[in-house]
Amino acid sequence: MTVGVYGLGRFGRFWAELLAKKFDVVCTNRSPDKPTPAGARRCAPAELSRCDTVFLCTAISSIDAVTRELAPLLSPGTTVIDTCSVKVYPVRLMEKNLPSSIRLIASHPMFGPDSGRDGVESLPMIMWPVRCPGEVFLHWKNVFVSYGLDVVEMSPADHDEEAAFTQGITHLVGRVLKELGLKQSRIGTLGYRKILDVIEQTCNDPMQLFVDLQVHNPYTDRMRADFRSALSDVVRAIEDGKQTYDGPRAD
Amino acid sequence: MTVGVYGLGRFGRFWAELLAKKFDVVCTNRSPDKPTPAGARRCAPAELSRCDTVFLCTAISSIDAVTRELAPLLSPGTTVIDTCSVKVYPVRLMEKNLPSSIRLIASHPMFGPDSGRDGVESLPMIMWPVRCPGEVFLHWKNVFVSYGLDVVEMSPADHDEEAAFTQGITHLVGRVLKELGLKQSRIGTLGYRKILDVIEQTCNDPMQLFVDLQVHNPYTDRMRADFRSALSDVVRAIEDGKQTYDGPRAD
Numbered sequence: 001m002t003v004g005v006y007g008l009g010r011f012g013r014f015w016a017e018l019l020a021k022k023f024d025v026v027c028t029n030r031s032p033d034k035p036t037p038a039g040a041r042r043c044a045p046a047e048l049s050r051c052d053t054v055f056l057c058t059a060i061s062s063i064d065a066v067t068r069e070l071a072p073l074l075s076p077g078t079t080v081i082d083t084c085s086v087k088v089y090p091v092r093l094m095e096k097n098l099p100s101s102i103r104l105i106a107s108h109p110m111f112g113p114d115s116g117r118d119g120v121e122s123l124p125m126i127m128w129p130v131r132c133p134g135e136v137f138l139h140w141k142n143v144f145v146s147y148g149l150d151v152v153e154m155s156p157a158d159h160d161e162e163a164a165f166t167q168g169i170t171h172l173v174g175r176v177l178k179e180l181g182l183k184q185s186r187i188g189t190l191g192y193r194k195i196l197d198v199i200e201q202t203c204n205d206p207m208q209l210f211v212d213l214q215v216h217n218p219y220t221d222r223m224r225a226d227f228r229s230a231l232s233d234v235v236r237a238i239e240d241g242k243q244t245y246d247g248p249r250a251d
Numbered sequence: 252m253t254v255g256v257y258g259l260g261r262f263g264r265f266w267a268e269l270l271a272k273k274f275d276v277v278c279t280n281r282s283p284d285k286p287t288p289a290g291a292r293r294c295a296p297a298e299l300s301r302c303d304t305v306f307l308c309t310a311i312s313s314i315d316a317v318t319r320e321l322a323p324l325l326s327p328g329t330t331v332i333d334t335c336s337v338k339v340y341p342v343r344l345m346e347k348n349l350p351s352s353i354r355l356i357a358s359h360p361m362f363g364p365d366s367g368r369d370g371v372e373s374l375p376m377i378m379w380p381v382r383c384p385g386e387v388f389l390h391w392k393n394v395f396v397s398y399g400l401d402v403v404e405m406s407p408a409d410h411d412e413e414a415a416f417t418q419g420i421t422h423l424v425g426r427v428l429k430e431l432g433l434k435q436s437r438i439g440t441l442g443y444r445k446i447l448d449v450i451e452q453t454c455n456d457p458m459q460l461f462v463d464l465q466v467h468n469p470y471t472d473r474m475r476a477d478f479r480s481a482l483s484d485v486v487r488a489i490e491d492g493k494q495t496y497d498g499p500r501a502d
Contacts, residue, residue, distance in 0.1 A: 108438075110438055110440055111440075115440070115441050124437060124438050126438060150437070152437055152438060154438070159438070162436055162438055163438065165431070165433065165436075166433075166436045166438060166439045166440065166443045167438075167439075167440050167442070167443060169428075169431070169433070169443075169446065170440060170442040170443045170445075170446050171442070172485065173424060173428070173446065174442065175485045176478065176481045176482050176485050177420075177424070177481075179481035179484055179485060180416070180420070180477055180478065180481050182416065182417075182420070185413055185416075185417045186375060186401070186403055187359075187361055187375050187377060187403060187405070187410070187413055187414065187417060187418075188375075188417045188418075189361055189362075189366070189417065189418050189421060189452070190366050190452055191418070191421040191422070191425065191448075191449055191452030191453050192417045192418060192420075192421045194421075194445050194448045194449045194452060195420065195421050195424065195449060197442075197445045197448075198442055198445045198446060198449070201440070201441055201442030201445060202442050207488070211488060211489055211492035212492070214489045214492070215489060215492045215493050224486065224489075226431055227427065227431065227482075228482070230427045230428075230430035230431050231427050231478075231479070231482070233430055234423065234426045234427050234430060235475065237458070237462060238462055238465045238466060238475075241462035241463070241465070241466045242466050
């Protein structure tokens with residue numbers, strides 16, 4: 001079985017190397033400047049027609065263009081599996097742009113080259129059979145289980161709602177804290193060290209991914225509104241506190 | 252040497268038990284309902300006149316009333332050391348309300364019954380000689396060094412500015428996230444687990460302490476303004492991203 005990988009950014013390279021441990025992997029990228037992942041073979045986009053399965057590892061915002069490009073190239077019966085960090089948006093585009101003879105699975109491996117550096121055992125991966133026979137979905141589910149992954153079946157809408165209030169809020173807070181230019185401090189509490197960890201965990205990824213995650217997840221608008229509203233509530237409690245104490249102030 | 256502790260809340264009890272490992276400790280509290288810490292002896296406020304040193308372990312917002320109450324009770328030459336999580340505000344009140352015959356040291360042990368549960372070795376403690384002979388300050392500094400603490404000399408203003416942007420921002424973020432009712436999630440990323448840790452580290456303390464920290468630190472106004480401004484910048488980048496992509500939306 002030949003497996004294709006389209007997109008050789010940071011995640012695509014990591015993903016192709018992981019797949020190459022069990023499959024014959026060919027890979028391609030729009031611009032030629034990306035190195036070929038270890039264990040995989042470089043190909044032109046047209047050669048993806050020979051693959052049984054093609055993984056999409058491109059930016060969320062490029063899924064529209066990439067699926068349009070692939071539509072006339074892929075052979076009927078090919079399974080296309082996206083790996084985007086949002087699900088509703090790319091699923092709609094795959095359904096719209098790829099012919100009905102193409103099977104579709106949605107996936108979100110919730111890890112990458114940083115968190116999966118020392119192995120992917122027990123890390124979570126979301127999967128959903130968008131348009132494909134049960135046995136094809138089961139085959140790929142079993143493949144990822146065999147990697148030791150914690151495979152969770154979840155619909156694109158459920159995924160996006162839960163991701164908005166877990167990954168989405170984490171990245172929002174991380175970016176805001178990063179803007180403040182916080183530094184290590186000798187008087188930093190244990191909680192403050194966790195704050196620095198959040199920045200570390202969220203701001204190594206490109207800004208493009210952050211914006212894509214916020215823009216292309218339909219639930220992040222509500223998450224951001226809830227966050228601003230919670231901030232206002234907390235600030236109001238502080239203002240009320242100022243009124244109540246009314247003692248001498250430091251300044 | 253007899254050491255007094257005024258205030259037997261969660262921190263005062265912890266502090267009295269720590270001091271009782273090396274000193275004869277007497278302790279008092281406004282309301283009689285608090286239990287007496289292990290190794291310490293209960294006394295009436297007036298008995299603090301027999302102490303060489305008195306630690307104030309009361310709420311930040313009660314320092315004004317407590318110092319007024321102690322002023323006529325303490326013997327000349329007594330050293331008063333506060334333990335508040337802000338420093339400019341209680342230092343001004345101690346200087347104003349306690350007679351010049353009382354020696355003053357500002358301190359902030361940056362830990363408590365949670366973070367110091369398994370020992371206080373290498374935890375940070377801020378100290379500053381507000382109004383006292385060098386040898387008295389050095390004595391107490393050496394006492395805390397002998398407990399294994401990382402004693403840092405820092406002026407009240409420097410402390411408050413640095414604390415606003417470390418402890419203050421950590422608690423602000425923790426309270427806002429707490430308001431959102433976030434839960435454990437099977438699809439939570441490593442970064443999200445750090446977010447849950449921040450809530451855990453900040454929301455066990457009483458709301459009163461949170462409000463006091465924000466109200467009585469003159470630098471937290473700027474910290475909160477900076478935080479809101481950073482949030483606006485990040486939201487603006489997301490709105491710009493929405494304009495640029497202009498592709499099909501999930502909803």
